[in-house]
Amino acid sequence: MNQFTKKTSPSGDGVETGRQNTPWIAGLIFKMALMMIIIFAAFFARVHLNDKTEQLAREKTLITRQIQERQTEIQSLRIQIANLRRWENINSKIREYNLALRSANPSQLRYMKRFDARVETSSPFGGDTRVADTSTGIPSSESGTIH
Amino acid sequence: MTLFRSMAIRMALVYILLICGFGYVVQALYGVQIARHGELFEKAQNTYTTRIKTHGVRGEIYDFGGSLLVGNMPTMDIIGDPANILILNKKDEEEADRECRMIADFFAEKCGNVNADEVYRRLTRRTITTTNADGDKVEHDCHYAVIATGIEYNAAKTLKDEVKELAFHGVSFTSSYRRNYPKDTMLANILGLTNFDADKFIPVQGIERTLDEAMTATSGSMVYERARNGSSVSFANSKSEPTLDGYDIYLTIREPLQAIVEEELDLMCERVKPHAAWAVLVDPTTGDVLAAAQRPTFNPNDRGTMNSESSKNRLSELALEPGSIMKPFVISYALDRGFVTPGTIVDCEQGVWKYAGRLLHDTHNVGKVPVTEIIKQSSNIGTAKVSVMMGQKNLDTALRSFGFGQKTGIQLRPETSGIFRPLEKWDSLSVSRFCIGQGIAVSPLQLARAYCMIANGGYKVNLRLVDRIERGNDVRVMPVIKEKTSIFANPETTKKMITEMMIGVTEAGGTCTEAAIEGFHVAGKTGTAQKVINGAYSNRYYASFVGFVPAEAPKFVLLVTCDDPTVGSRYGGSASGPTFKAIAERTLKYLHVQPQLSREEWLAERSAAQKALHERKVREDAIVQARREERDRQLKAEKTKETAKRTTTATATASTATSTSANRPRTVSASAAAAARSTLVRR
Numbered sequence: 001m002n003q004f005t006k007k008t009s010p011s012g013d014g015v016e017t018g019r020q021n022t023p024w025i026a027g028l029i030f031k032m033a034l035m036m037i038i039i040f041a042a043f044f045a046r047v048h049l050n051d052k053t054e055q056l057a058r059e060k061t062l063i064t065r066q067i068q069e070r071q072t073e074i075q076s077l078r079i080q081i082a083n084l085r086r087w088e089n090i091n092s093k094i095r096e097y098n099l100a101l102r103s104a105n106p107s108q109l110r111y112m113k114r115f116d117a118r119v120e121t122s123s124p125f126g127g128d129t130r131v132a133d134t135s136t137g138i139p140s141s142e143s144g145t146i147h
Numbered sequence: 148m149t150l151f152r153s154m155a156i157r158m159a160l161v162y163i164l165l166i167c168g169f170g171y172v173v174q175a176l177y178g179v180q181i182a183r184h185g186e187l188f189e190k191a192q193n194t195y196t197t198r199i200k201t202h203g204v205r206g207e208i209y210d211f212g213g214s215l216l217v218g219n220m221p222t223m224d225i226i227g228d229p230a231n232i233l234i235l236n237k238k239d240e241e242e243a244d245r246e247c248r249m250i251a252d253f254f255a256e257k258c259g260n261v262n263a264d265e266v267y268r269r270l271t272r273r274t275i276t277t278t279n280a281d282g283d284k285v286e287h288d289c290h291y292a293v294i295a296t297g298i299e300y301n302a303a304k305t306l307k308d309e310v311k312e313l314a315f316h317g318v319s320f321t322s323s324y325r326r327n328y329p330k331d332t333m334l335a336n337i338l339g340l341t342n343f344d345a346d347k348f349i350p351v352q353g354i355e356r357t358l359d360e361a362m363t364a365t366s367g368s369m370v371y372e373r374a375r376n377g378s379s380v381s382f383a384n385s386k387s388e389p390t391l392d393g394y395d396i397y398l399t400i401r402e403p404l405q406a407i408v409e410e411e412l413d414l415m416c417e418r419v420k421p422h423a424a425w426a427v428l429v430d431p432t433t434g435d436v437l438a439a440a441q442r443p444t445f446n447p448n449d450r451g452t453m454n455s456e457s458s459k460n461r462l463s464e465l466a467l468e469p470g471s472i473m474k475p476f477v478i479s480y481a482l483d484r485g486f487v488t489p490g491t492i493v494d495c496e497q498g499v500w501k502y503a504g505r506l507l508h509d510t511h512n513v514g515k516v517p518v519t520e521i522i523k524q525s526s527n528i529g530t531a532k533v534s535v536m537m538g539q540k541n542l543d544t545a546l547r548s549f550g551f552g553q554k555t556g557i558q559l560r561p562e563t564s565g566i567f568r569p570l571e572k573w574d575s576l577s578v579s580r581f582c583i584g585q586g587i588a589v590s591p592l593q594l595a596r597a598y599c600m601i602a603n604g605g606y607k608v609n610l611r612l613v614d615r616i617e618r619g620n621d622v623r624v625m626p627v628i629k630e631k632t633s634i635f636a637n638p639e640t641t642k643k644m645i646t647e648m649m650i651g652v653t654e655a656g657g658t659c660t661e662a663a664i665e666g667f668h669v670a671g672k673t674g675t676a677q678k679v680i681n682g683a684y685s686n687r688y689y690a691s692f693v694g695f696v697p698a699e700a701p702k703f704v705l706l707v708t709c710d711d712p713t714v715g716s717r718y719g720g721s722a723s724g725p726t727f728k729a730i731a732e733r734t735l736k737y738l739h740v741q742p743q744l745s746r747e748e749w750l751a752e753r754s755a756a757q758k759a760l761h762e763r764k765v766r767e768d769a770i771v772q773a774r775r776e777e778r779d780r781q782l783k784a785e786k787t788k789e790t791a792k793r794t795t796t797a798t799a800t801a802s803t804a805t806s807t808s809a810n811r812p813r814t815v816s817a818s819a820a821a822a823a824r825s826t827l828v829r830r
Contacts, residue, residue: 050382054374057381072221072322076300082215082329087406103736105665 197373203364204324205348206393208338208355210402211435211614217338217355220327223303225254225295227266228317229273230288235316247271250294250315257306258295266294294318297325326355328447333409334400336460337439337559337612340447353460354612357560358396361616365391394616394623399435404428407733408438412707415726416442419712422687425461426707426730429595431602431695433627434610436557437703437734463555463562466588470676471719472693473546473584474530475601478522479645480545481533483605483635489519489644493529500528503575507531510675514767523651525658525673527583534582542578543570548607548634549597551589556609556628565589584676595706598693601649602670602701604642605633646670646698655753656760659692659720662728666742666749667735670698671727673719678711687711690722696731697743705731 083089094101179187208217227250236243247270255263269292276286298306307320326341326348339353348363350356367390372383379385408426416424425441445457459465481487495513499506513526521529534542546552552567566588568577580586589597596610609628616623635641649670653663658673671694677684691708695701707723707730716722744752 053381058378061378072300075219075324076221078215079218079220079327079329082218085214086330086333087403087410088331091410103733 195372197369197371197377197379199369201367201369201387201390202346203366203390203392205326205364206358206362206395206616206618208362208396208398210398210400210405212401213397214402215329216334216398216400216402218327218329219324221300222297222323222325223300223307223320224293224323225258225298225303225306226319226321227270227292227294228290228319229270229292230290230317232270232317233273244271246316249313250318253310253313253315254294254306257309258298258302261295266292269293297323326447330402331446331448332444333402334405334439335444335447336441336458337400337462338447352458354396354398354559357558358394358613358616362393362396364393367391392618394618394621396613397615397617399430399437399611399614400439401437403737404734405438405440407737408730409440411726411729411733412440412442414729415707415709415723418715418725419690419709419722420714421690421709421712421722423456423461423710424708425591425710426705426726427462427591427595428730428734429599429610429704431599431608431701431704434556434596434599434608434629435614436610436612460559462591463557463559464590466563466565466590467689468587468676468679469584469589469594470674470689470691471525471527471584472594472672472674472691473582473587474522474525475645475649475672476549476597477530477534477537477542477545477582478518478648479601479635479641480541480548481537482518482644483637483641484537484541486537486541487518487533489517489648491518492516493518493521493526493532495521495526495528495532498528500531502531502535502579505576507579519648519651522645522648522672523654523657525652530582531579534578539570539573539578542582543573546581546587549600550593550607551587551597553593555590555592555596557592557611558613558625562592563590565593584674591706591708594691594693595704598695598704598706600634601642601645602695602704604638605635606630606638607634649694650698653694655757656763658718659724659727661720661724662692662694662731663753664696664728664732664735665746666744667696667740668698668743669696669728669731670694670701671724673724675717675719688717690717690719692719692723692727694727694731696735697740699743702738702740703731703734705734 093099204219207215207219210216227247229247232246233240233243236246247267250270251261251263251266254266255261272292273289274286275289276284279285303320310318310320325343328335328338328340337353339351339355339357341348341350341355343349348359350359355362367388369385369387371379371385371387374380408428412424412426415421421442423442426438427436427440428438429436439462441461443457445452445454478487482489487493492515494515495509497514498509498512501507507528509527511524513520513524513529516524516526516529518529518533520526521533537545546567552564554562554564568586573581577586592610596608599608600606607630611625611627613625615625649672650668651657652659652671652673653669654660659671662669662671671692674689674691674693676689676691678687678689679685680687689708689710690712691706693704693706695704705727707727709719709722712722742749
């Protein structure tokens with residue numbers, strides 16, 4: 001009998017013991033545990049993410065509510081500003097503080113000529129070709145036109 | 148064997164029971180999952196699904212430069228939950244009532260207009276009875292009792308903190324908003340107002356009503372699955388329809404100019420104490436209404452100031468006989484069509500003229516004058532004669548081409564188109580009366596537009612009150628509607644002629660020197676029209692002044708009218724002229740319009756006009772004096788001749804009588820005495 005082909009037990013009696021199956025079972029258990037860990041990890045990750053999402057959603061709601069509150073406050077302030085900008089209010093303050101504010105008489109008004117640099121071109125002969133409304137001395141945008 | 152059979156039967160029984168059980172479960176599952184799926188799913192969904200109706204914000208109203216005129220003021224409503232108050236007090240009614248009393252007293256103290264007893268009554272009404280579809284009365288828990296509404300946002304926030312501190316049960320604060328008019332009375336009659344009903348605004352009048360559709364927000368909705376704390380579950384299904392805010396309205400009104408007009412109108416009301424007054428400022432080129440004020444007015448934030456008189460929008464709704472401010476339309480048309488020239492002499496009959504069987508008067512005697520003087524001196528007879536010269540058809544064409552009898556195109560409802568009879572319904576007197584503003588009714592806005600046409604050379608332009616509407620990036624600009632052809636055949640020449648005549652009105656000898664402005668030529672016209680009350684002319688008047696400045700290149704047309712001034716003069720020139728001047732002067736400064744003349748030039752022009760007037764008066768006086776002397780001389784000569792004739796006759800009679808005196812002495816002496824008496828009486 002070829003001793004190299006004969007499979008013998010470590011105890012030498014030829015009977016297989018439980019210890020011989022250990023690596024196989026351990027491997028299975030390890031694999032199953034790993035799978036379970038992965039599943040649980042995925043599950044917990046999902047739960048955690050959901051929780052995180054919910055938390056962010058709550059924060060978002062809170063911030064949205066705060067923004068709305070700020071907008072409401074701004075709206076309230078806009079109304080107050082518009083109220084304070086009433087001419088009656090301004091006039092009463094002018095009187096209260098005795099501010100010597102009054103508009104000028106037409107004879108006190110003086111208008112300055114302003115040249116538009118964009119239409120200024122340099123002549124090769126050095127001539128001045130600046131354009132201005134010489135009749136009034138006022139550019140059209142400042143001549144009191146409404147639009 | 149028996150044992151085996153017994154086991155088999157038992158097994159069979161167990162199998163049957165199991166199968167029956169399984170069948171029952173399958174049937175139950177079928178019932179729940181398939182047969183009643185829809186019903187149960189909806190039931191479940193309702194418990195964890197929230198449906199919210201979202202509301203947009205109504206559009207606001209601004210002036211041209213973006214100054215807020217009508218806004219939405221955030222407010223809070225305070226709501227109580229009577230059923231919940233009882234539950235949270237462990238169903239102890241006495242305790243709950245005590246808390247209700249505390250809540251009611253607290254809010255009555257903090258919010259001025261809350262009645263503590265009324266609030267207590269509402270809070271202690273814990274059930275309500277409703278009638279269902281079958282007509283049965285059903286009792287429900289009451290979860291809604293209004294404690295206070297429209298509490299200003301900041302005040303409500305403070306109250307909220309206090310309520311939190313006091314730990315009141317069943318009190319909640321809900322956000323809402325109210326329409327607010329931060330400028331109070333400014334432009335109130337034009338802006339109008341809204342009422343608030345449930346969760347929507349009901350427009351009442353003015354711009355709020357006319358542009359309600361554009362300003363109204365579109366409601367949206369939100370459906371989401373909620374978590375235990377009420378917040379939405381982010382990974383669940385949700386559905387939302389967006390809300391759309393209303394368009395914001397930008398008017399053509401300039402707030403600073405509006406403030407000027409309102410202030411000056413108030414001063415005028417103090418000065419002449421009229422029944423009503425109004426002023427309107429318009430850009431003649433575009434038809435933009437720059438300012439429009441009227442008195443009496445009201446404060447839309449305080450409805451107590453409202454009544455039928457103060458809430459009226461006279462500018463667009465009132466039709467009145469305009470009086471002399473109609474004259475320039477007739478004269479300008481007559482000049483343009485060549486019926487007259489500025490130099491054509493018209494006999495104004497010294498103040499009284501009979502036409503079609505009726506007398507027409509001038510307020511002061513005017514003789515033969517050129518057409519220029521008709522406008523300057525506001526002669527009714529002169530204008531009527533020019534009108535008669537034109538004929539009915541031309542007068543009708545003239546007045547209609549200036550827009551009388553038509554609406555002005557302004558975005559205000561209602562708007563009157565005035566009263567202007569069709570040509571076929573004119574009587575023989577119409578031609579001499581319509582031209583002087585009698586028998587025709589026009590609105591102040593129609594007048595302002597017609598003067599815009601004179602100022603811009605005869606181009607008909609629709610009045611604009613709304614410049615643009617905006618919602619985010621969606622901007623819609625209201626177009627300027629202006630006709631491309633002038634109603635005048637010679638726009639420039641006619642404009643120049645009529646403007647020169649109207650400048651005369653504010654110069655020495657004109658009817659309103661009070662409206663003259665230093666450094667500018669002011670073209671204007673006065674109007675004093677008798678008010679028609681119960682179909683008859685009364686002793687009350689509309690005193691108006693309308694004009695444009697600078698006369699040669701008008702920046703604005705301004706109409707000022709006083710309805711029945713009770714203090715001082717009732718004439719347009721005296722009552723409304725000074726206010727016109729004050730408004731125009733301040734407006735010119737605001738618009739930075741450069742004076743046309745220096746102070747020296749202006750004063751020189753004024754004194755030259757004064758001198759010319761004085762010279763003309765001296766000349767006229769001399770002519771009148773010469774005529775009077777001539778007439779006196781003629782009368783004297785006639786009288787002398789007559790006296791001489793009578794004396795001769797008397798002498799002849801006396802000599803005849805002397806010869807027969809022996810027979811009839813008494814009779815002769817009696818006839819001589821009678822002749823002498825008659826001479827005396829005649830003298």
